[in-house]
Each structure stands twice: as C-alpha cells, then as structure tokens.
Amino acid sequence: MLENAPKIPLMNEEQRFRLLIDAVVDYAIYMTDPSGIITSWNSGARRFKGYEEAEILGQHFSRFYTDQDRAAGLPQRALDTAVHEGRFEGEGWRVRKDGTLFWSHVVIDPIIDSQSGTLLGFAKITRDLTDRKMAEETLKQSEQQFRLLVQSVTDYAIYMLDPQGQVTNWNLGAQRIKGYLPAEAIGQHFSMFYTPEDRDTGEPQRALSIAASEGRFEKKGWRMRKDGTRFMAHVVIDAIRSDTGMLLGFAKITRDITDVTQAQQALEQAREALFQSQKLQAIGQLTGGIAHDFNNLLTVILGNLEIVRKRMPNEPKLTQLLDNATQGALRGVSLTQRMLAFARRQKLTYESVELSALVKGISGLLQSSLGPSIHVQTRFAEALSPVLADVNQLELAILNLATNARDAMPHGGQLMITADERQGSDAAPDKPMAPGRYICLAITDEGEGMDEATLASAVDPFFTTKGVGKGTGLGLSMVHGLAEQLGGRLMLSSQKGVGTTAQLWLPVADNPAPGKASIQETTPPVDELKVLVVDDDSLVLTSTRLLIEDLGHRVLSAPSGAQALELYEINPDIDLVITDMAMPQMDGAQLAKLLRDRQPTLPIILATGYAERLEGFATQLPRLIKPFKQIDLVQIIGQTMK
Template sequence: MPEALSGAGRFERLVNSVRDYAIYLLDRDGHVASWNAGAERFKGYAAAEIIGQHFSRFYTPEDQAAELPRRALEAAATQGTYEAEGWRVRKDGTRFWTSAVIDPVLDESGALIGFAKVTRDITERRAAERALLESEQRFRLLVQGVRDYAIYLLDPAGHVTNWNRGAQAIKGYNAEEIVGQHFSTFYTAEDRARGEPARALRTALETGKYEVEAWRVRKSGERFRAGVLIDPIRDESGTLIGFAKITRDLTERWQVQQELERAREAMAQAQKMEAVGRLTGGVAHDFNNLLTIIRSSADLLKLPTLAPEKRERYVEAIAQTAERAAALTSQLLAFSRRQPLKPELFDVSERLAEMRQLMQTSVGGTVTLSVASLAGAIVNADRNQFESAVLNLVINARDAMPAGGTLSLVPTIVDGLPAVRGHGGAAGRFLALRVSDTGSGIAPEVLENIFEPFFTTKAANQGTGLGLSQVHGFAKQSGGEIDVRSEPGIGTAFTLYLPLVRGAGPVVAPPRRAPTRPLPSRRVLLVEDNEAVGQFARGLLEELGQTVTWVSNGEAALELLERAHDEFDLVFSDVIMPGIDGLELARAIRSHWPALPVVLTTGYSHALVAEQDHGFALLRKPYSLGGLADILA
C-alpha cells in the first residue's frame, strides 16, 4: 500500500491536477517557484523550463517596458491583492487574454516570502463580450440611423431614457431637451385630460402591447397623425424595467386616405345624381299624367254649361288623382326611410282579403292568385304603407310571369326575426308574409341590388325603381325586415316580417267623419310660410266654420301669442319653416300655454321621423277637407 499523503502533499496534488487555471508561486522577487498543469497548458512551458525564471516573461513587451510586472507585485504586497485583465504571451509568442490575481504569501511572523499567482485564459469570453458589445453598438447605430421611426425607451414611470434621430426628426426635440421628460409631453391636451398616457402604459402592461393611431404634438405645437406601439421590457427575472416605444408619422398617409374618402363620397354623390337622373323620366312621366287629369278637370269645371253630373265626375277625378299623387310622394319618401308612418292595429288576413280583388285585377287572368288566411295575425303598422308594399310585391311578381303562373301570399307567425341579408336577427314574435311566384327568377348578381333606390331592370319609362325600396323602407321603419330568395327559371319568394301584436282583440276600423258634418267653431292661429298653401289652408278652415288668423313664421306666431294667447283655441302649424320650425313652436307653446292645443302638418320632416313620440296631433300633406275635419273635431 502506498504511504498516505500528508496534508501538504494532498494540496500539492490538487493544485497540480487543475488544468483550467494556471496556479503557481513566485518568490519575493517574482521568480517562478512552482508550476501546475494548468500553467503548462496555458503558457506552453514545462516546469523544468520555467521554474527559476522571472514571471515578467509572460508579459507583452509594451507591458514590460511600462514595468507592469513590478508594479503588480508592489500592489499585491501593499494592498493585499492585485487583480487585472490583460494580454499575456505564450512560449510560442502568441498572445492570449487573461484574468490574473496575485496574492502575497506571508510566513508565521507575517514577513513576505513570495506571491501566489492564479491566471485564467479568458480569450474566448472576451471575444464573446466584444462581439456582444460590437453587436450592441451596431444596434445602437442602427436605431440612431433610423429617421422614419421615433424609437426610444421609457422608464417604468414613463420618462424618456434615450432618443434616436427619428424621434428628433418626427417630434422636433433633441435628446438633451427631452431625455428625463415624461412622454405625455407628446400627447394632445384633450388626451392628457382623459388620462390617455397612463392608460397606454397600463394597457401595454396588461395585454403585452399597446397599439393605436392617434394625434400627437410636435415641439412646434403642430399636430401630426401617429402610429404608436408600446411594448413592456422586463429583465431576466421578469421585473419591469421600462417600455420600448415606436412612433411613425402617418400624417401624409392619413391625408391621402381622407382625400380618397372624399373622392369616394363624391363618387357616391355622382352615382346618386345619376340615379336621380334615371328616376326623373319615370317620376316626371307619372306626375305629368296625374297633373294632366287635374288640369283638364279643372278647366272643364270652369265651363258655364257643364252638366251637374259631369261636374261631380270631374271633381271626383281631381280628388282621386290627388290621392294617387300623394301615394307616389309617399313612395319617394319611404325608400329613404324619411316618411313619418301612422301606425295602427290591423288584421293582416282581413287586409289581404279586402285587397284580393285589386290584386287579381293587377295580375290579370293569366296568373293564378292564392291568398291564405291566418287567424290572429294582428300588427301595428301604417296600413296604407302595408298595402303599397304588398301591391309592389304583387306587381313585381306579375312582371316576372308575362306568360302566366302562380302567385301565392301566405301569412305565418314565427318566433324571432331571422338574420337576413347580413343583418342581425331579433327576439319576439313576428308576422311573416311570404309572397312567392313561379316566374323567371332573379339573377344572383342582380339580387343584391334590388332594394337599392332607383335600381330597376325594367325598360325606360316602365318603372322608377322605387317599388322594392318602398317595401324595404316600410319594413325597417316598422321594426321588421324584408328577405328574398330566388332561383332563375324557377321563381322568387319575398318574405315581409312585421312585429306581431300579442293579445290584441278584433280590430275595428274607426268610421271616417263626413267632411260636411258641422264642426265647433274655433279661433285658429294658422302658421304657414308658403303663401299659396297658406291661402288655401285658410280657405279650407273658413269653409269648415273656423275663424282664422294667418302668420307666416314661428317667430310671428310666438309674438302674437305673447300678446293674446287667450284669443285662440287652436294652433295649426306647418313643420318645415325657416327660423323656428313647427316642432320647436309646438314645444314652446306646450311649455308656456299647455292648455292651447297644437296640430302639426307636414309632407316631409327629418324632425318628426327622428321623434315619432313628439306627442302632437299630425296631419300629413296633402290633406283633404275630410281629413282636416277629422283632426279638428
């Protein structure tokens, strides 16, 4: 058995076995006194070659000239240790980068007897660190070289910690002016008041990113459109150390987009005007026909020799033609959904039964008409508009079956309004009236346009393109929808959905008041800005036994009421007037003289469409003597 090693022997064996560190001793003057395997590997000398040699031979000539070896030993002796990095030289003359530590070795009395030197070859580590440093420098140069983006860092509180050239170019601040300032400096006053900067950082923290396009402010005070991205930055432990912020000036792109949007609007307006132009022929033709009847009848009524029975016939012709003209105007307004509706309860099956003869006459003898009945199909809608919608669908079906076919109208009740034509559905119970034909069908490329106003596939002067627009407008205004399914060569089915009224009893239409029935005489304040209409309305009211005072605007009406409101029993006012309109006038009267009733009249009004619940009696133009009598009763 070999003799056990002493403690000193074991330590020496340990040191000599270390190959990743050069560990050796120097005497007081710096001569090598011991040499381990690591020293031999790093420096290339065997122990026999180097023991007794001065350790300065490992230093570069320039370090030797600067007496760095001597100074290193002095520093170790006086300061208790010496530690440094630097170039050293191997036996073959090649250089390597080392990390060296020199400690003094003292005897039992504390006297210096030499030095312990530990050296490590860190050439690879230094190369990696230099590569990293160079990479970081290149990255900084890259970031600094970018001028189209503002790229900079914020601390966790939002203060700017660095600033690239792009930030200076876009925002106008140089680094000395802005580093240390809070990034909210770049926000508009209104965004700062809303707390947008804090929200941006909070969003970046909570979601991992904040991205927005918004207005920002340059140093000059000029606003610019910015694309902004903020990302949180965390260290290896996950602790937030700040935010990376990138901003791009999108002002020019935004301006181009605005120009494109204006161009699109202009194109849409041009298309609309083109459509109006296409409409003009059809509508003008229809109105000229109606006006021909009215004008001719009026001329004939002037003849002194006209027989009484003919006089009554021409008067009735004028009345009926005026009704048709009013219906055409209603169609024009309904397609744009600007026509105030007059909803009332009615039974759909009863209305269809009453319209059957008219529908049969419209489709002719070559079309087989089938109209189903459904008990309890009661809706709350404008009855006249409903009839117009049904007739429009029936006439379209007739035109699709020039050689004859079958037309069916089937009402059903459905739970929930289905999602149709890309629109969302709705809860509740609905009346679904399906109008289907066996006609030519509609081509897919045409189907998506059929509800657009003025769109028609008919020849010139054979249609205005308002029929299906009226149906669509009526359905949407009534809280319902219109859907269509069609197959070319097989047929088309339109389904009109209207909200069902639950629990309604039998609907009885109120009898119309005869216009010749005596009315209570009232003192009426008439407010009408159109002179011709004002003269006519005053004449009608006086024919009905009313005492009329006529003013031409809302301001004059209020001035008169301020002086003598107790001299009037009723105010009868147009809605569309310059200055104070009729609805504003009615509300002012309600506020100051709540006991004084107001009747409004209009043929078209944005205000009344937006506010169906205004609470005032409404008489739609053109009104008849009977209609005026009804509302005055």
C-alpha cells in the first residue's frame, strides 16, 4: 500500500446511492411521502424542472401538472394506480418553474416497508421527451397534410396495395376515375380494374412482379370502370420497402388519358390525311404536267398522220400502217385522259344526272364486261336526287370500279351497286366532307380485299397489284380525280379476305345544269381565213399550221405571246387567233386579254392539254382540247366564226 495515495473517505451504502442518484442529470429522480409531498430532489430534476432543492422540498408533486390535469384529478389517480397495480407509467405535458411546458415520460413506483408492508412513499422518475414529442407531432402533421393532399387529388387515382395486390386505401381520384367507393374497393384485388383479356394473360401479376424486382412498373393500357366501360390509363406502380428491405406493399398511381389519347390519335389521323393530300397533290401536279407534254406530242403525231393519210396514194398496206399508228396514238390519248382525270385537269361537261337511269343504261355493257360469273345487283333509294356530273366520265368511272371488283373475284361472286343520299357530316372523321347533300354510289364486292398498305396506295397513279401488262394503275386514280374535280370524293374500305367497298360521293345537283348540247357532225363551210397560231412547242405549232392550211386557210405562226402581238400589229386583218394556254412568260389567257384590248371582237380560241382555271372574260372563250384532229379544228373554227 502506497503511503502517498489519496485517502478516500469511507461512505456507507446510503451515501453512495445518494451520490449516484444526484449524478444523473437526464432524469428527474425524486421521492414523495404517501400523500405526494416531495422529500428528495436530484440534479436532473433541478435541471429540467427548474426548481432548486430548497424551493421544492415539502411541496406537493401535483404542481408539475397542468391546470387541466389537476382539475381532472390526474396526479392522485397516478398515485392510486401505483399503489394498486404496483407501478404507474405514462406520458403527458408537465409544467416547469418558468411556466413553460415539456413532454415527459413518468414512472411512479410505490415504496413499501418489507417488514410491515406499510406504504412509505413513492419513487418518481421523469424524463424530458419534448424533442421526440415535437418530432412526432411534426411527423403526424406532415402525414395528415400528405393524407389530405392525396385525398384531395381528383385527376389521379392514388392508392396502395399490400404485397399480394389487395387494395388498402382509396383516394377521391380513384373513386372518380374508377367509379368505386372506398368500401367497395378496399380489400379487393387490384386486378378487378384490368380487362378480361389482360387478366387472362396474367398482366396484373406481371406488373407487380416487375415493380417488386425493379422497383417500378410503368405502362399505358386499357382499364375497366365499375360500370364496365373502358378507359385508357397511364399506370405507375412503385414498390414500398422497409429499412431492412422487406416488401411492405405497392403505391399505385393511375391517370385517365383517354381524352389525351383520342386527341393524339385525331392529330395523327389529321397529319396522315394532310400528308396523303399533299402527296396526291404533288403527284397530281407531276402527272398533269406529264399529260400536258404528252398531249402536245400526240397532237403532233395525230395531226401529221392525218395529213399523210390525205396526201398519200390509196395503198392498202400503207393505209393499214397508218391506221395502226393512229390507233396507238388514240390509246395514248386515253392514257393521258386518265392521267388528267387523276390530276383533276380534264375538261368536264357538267349536267344533271339521274344515277339510277345511268346505271340502268349501261347495265348491258356492265354485264358483258364483267362476264357471266359476276352477278350484279342494284339497290337505289327511292326519289334519289340527281347529281352534278359529266355523264361520259361518270360512266367510265363506274365501269372502272366494276372492273376492279371483277378482277378481285376471279372465281365469280356478287357485285352490289347501291346509292343513297347523305350529308357531308356523315363522312368518316378522318375523311371530312364539305357541308352539303351528296349521293353515295357504293360498289361492293366479295373479293380478295386489300391489306392496309395496299389500301393506302390504291389511288396512287400507276400503282397496281395486277401482273405486268394487265393494268395501267390509273383506274382508281382516274375515279379519285373525277370525284375530287366534281366536288365529291372516292372513299375505299377493304378487309383482306372479305371484300372491298368503293364509295363515290357526288354532290347533289340543287340547281340542275342543262344537258350538254349535241355537236353537229357537219359544220357549215367557212370562207378562207387569216389565222394566227401561237404555241411555244415548235412541233405542235408546225402540225397545227399544216392542218389549218390543209383546210384552205392562210396561217401566221408565232412561238410566243410577245411575237404574236408583234405579228398582229403588222397584220391587223387577222380573222382568228388560236393560242396555246400554257406558255412561259405570257400564257394564252394573258395574250387573249391584250389582243381583245386592241380588237374587242377578235375571235380567239384557247388550245389546252388540260382544264386550267380561268378568270374573267377568258372563261367565255372556246377551248380546243389537245390532242385534236382536223375534224376538231373544223368544228371549233366553224362554231367560233358563226
């Protein structure tokens, strides 16, 4: 034993215990007598209750309770509970010396004499839990606010599932979108919102499996409401896990995007329709231009063939060759007419047409063209209004549609031709029609039908599904162009293996136009004329000049509008001007206007390869349609010079 070691005063067990209790500063530890009078006070009690030992000894412990708790008798009930149950434990608000409140956890144990069993008093331990209580209150308030927020959302269905997929809560948005009340949905499996097809393929279980394994599942799909209707939904499922990683359930958010989806589909359909319209317009411009140039070539060929035939000796073999060449050129004329029909630039003669009478009139030709294996049936509405159309072109259009139907039924079948009156608003949303009355002439077959890709290209010029040499690909394009030029539309619907329906919508003739006047085969002879011929194509210019000179007239020719004006200034005695319509720098209408300014009564004929849109006085000028023959020149010159 070291002599210099500090001497520790000897303490009995009670002293050591008192030092231990007084050293504790995080707990208020004190004793009361059986009536609740405080008999001891430690440092912890002094720290967070605020009383010094001298201030509090001899005071009743109830002073630490709030007025409400004292009025309710809570202090005495705590002591009684400790006596009867051997212990009291609870939490509540307590009051410091300065009047502030703190949240405390309280334990009261009775002190019993072990020999006599007499109650000696109470041992009381109090812990300040204000920080924890405030954190709990903040969390509780946050949870309440979040719950109110979720419940107030009506545009989203927000609810939770247990790990098996049972619904555990339900917000107002879920009630509005899906139609179920909370009592009807909570406890049910969420697969009740899926379509029968999705349930059969296990889609609900797959969604939970992906969310559980990847943490999140997101998809769009059809869902069911309580009333059985369907809506397009955007669904997100998030897995909810504890801190230890255990799956607690799923948070599910569903949004009704039916309106958005429909609007997007309508926009896509409108874009597709615009693209198709622009595509056909571009092809139409190209086709019209080609047809115009082709007509110029055919004008030259036919004109020169006529002159050669008139001037050559009567040799049968040569005559046969010329006839073959002429027939070939005329086939080219038919081809250009179809091209112009698609481009909506053919020359039409508008008149009032009774569809039932027209179809009846061509029934013999129709049946002979289709063959005995095709059975034609017609069904027309009573008192059907007439349409405004070109009879010849409309007959050709019906024959084209019927022929296509026949080719789609190689083993025969039934061809149904119907007609009824409709309004423009009756048309399909993706193919809108201008307001007004229309007659819908429909030709339906039982043929092979078309898939979507074929149907989308059906009216494109030169597109055909027939073998090489068996079709030009201009039949449907011609019908399409005719319908558009008449102010109507060709609508096709088809299903592979079922058949095709071609609907030709034509405007009703509210003010029936008179029938076209018949052209006399013979025209009164015209005295010798001085004719000015204008065309920027030198071949056409030469051919036209030769044809007119062959009729006995004197001809001046000019390759442009400017040179034509110069010739007229030098030759004011010109009797007639025949000018091409489509010329660079100055077209035929502009030239005609300048010539009429000089001589208001000057006869002028516009020669054109297709139907341009004219304005002003030019609409009244006679037109010579290319390609033309000498007889066409004779007739139009005779009519113009009457």
